[in-house]
Amino acid sequence: MIIGIPFAGGGASLYARWASLAPPWLGVAAIQLPGRECRLAEPAMTSVTEIVEPIVDALTSLSTHQIALYGHSMGALIAYEVTRRLCAEGRPPAHLFLAARRSAQLPRQLEDIHTLDEVAFVEAWNRIYDPLPREIVAEPQLRSLFVPPLRADMAVVETYGWRPGSQVTCPTTGIYASNDPHATREDVAAWRHLVEGTFDVQRVEGEHLFVKNNPSLVVDIIARRLATLRDARQGPSQRA
Numbered sequence: 001m002i003i004g005i006p007f008a009g010g011g012a013s014l015y016a017r018w019a020s021l022a023p024p025w026l027g028v029a030a031i032q033l034p035g036r037e038c039r040l041a042e043p044a045m046t047s048v049t050e051i052v053e054p055i056v057d058a059l060t061s062l063s064t065h066q067i068a069l070y071g072h073s074m075g076a077l078i079a080y081e082v083t084r085r086l087c088a089e090g091r092p093p094a095h096l097f098l099a100a101r102r103s104a105q106l107p108r109q110l111e112d113i114h115t116l117d118e119v120a121f122v123e124a125w126n127r128i129y130d131p132l133p134r135e136i137v138a139e140p141q142l143r144s145l146f147v148p149p150l151r152a153d154m155a156v157v158e159t160y161g162w163r164p165g166s167q168v169t170c171p172t173t174g175i176y177a178s179n180d181p182h183a184t185r186e187d188v189a190a191w192r193h194l195v196e197g198t199f200d201v202q203r204v205e206g207e208h209l210f211v212k213n214n215p216s217l218v219v220d221i222i223a224r225r226l227a228t229l230r231d232a233r234q235g236p237s238q239r240a
Helices: 048-058 074-088 118-128 134-138 140-158 185-194 215-239
Strands: 002-005 028-030 068-072 095-099 172-177 199-204
Touching (some): 074 095, 095 185, 118 140, 185 199
16 A cells, blocks of 8 residues: 655645546545644644654554555655654565655755745745636635645645664665656755665655656656565565
């Protein structure tokens, strides 16, 4: 099973199409953070630490060697820290996929915006990231719905600070897009310094939100990697 963790401003629905794109043997699930979609009424969390705890707890009943984690951008930070916890507990997942995100130990290059007032926040978001639809920007009531979760997500990213500690011991794949200014190949390749398990880097065509715009590219990488692991576990006699 692959479990997806969304980027800033995204929700679990981001991964809804994956079930139809994945091979029949690969189950798909997603993390729905508070303050998003069906959990819109709940207060949004504002730190990686706060988010990691309930995810690790939710995975307690699962055989972690049968699951893989995919995190995109902000989600990659969360997936990385969840995996660190699982590895420290002796329950590493089968694979970790870190997409569209500079390695956690690298310093931030973008300005912090989560403390700005609503108008300034929207202006900064539109300048730096994927612009919000005009109808949201122009309508105060819509802004009041969309901005708080975005602000919370930016607080998650901007207050994160990597600390030395447990290494990731499971196989890991970094994924970057050909036209992503926020996470270059070098940025993504730097994850290898935080991984004791095998590590490789994959390139896809597209921009920062390639998981939304070209999900089949991502699912194909995941399926190929997990099929290789599955076949290695089964051995030649079971595959025959």
